[in-house]
Amino acid sequence: MQAGWYQPIFSTRIADRQAVADFMTTKQGARMSTSVGGVLTGRGADLIIIDDPLKPDEALSETRRKTVNDWYDNSLLSRLNDKTKGSILSLCSAASG
DSSP: OOSTTTTTTOOOOBOSSOBTTEEEBTTSOEEEOOOTTOOOTTOOBSEEEEEOSSOTTGGGOHHHHHHHHHHIIIIIGGGBSOTTTOEEEEEOOOOOO
């Protein structure tokens, strides 16, 4: 949003003095990042994106899978502002080669 190519095309900017993991735009949009198991208290969202909740080797651990699933069920899912219209997108990648 601060790149030279972005600004002539889009009017949205990052509001001043925002932390990298948690910022608001000048159009009142926001982004917050945390890790699996991280604190979400008091936060709500219309769209939640989960990027690699498990590393490929962690996916083999039943304990680690349970930890992620419990966090999803007991913390993350309750953060949707509207459960009928909100969305959660989970992205998982695996190294090839």
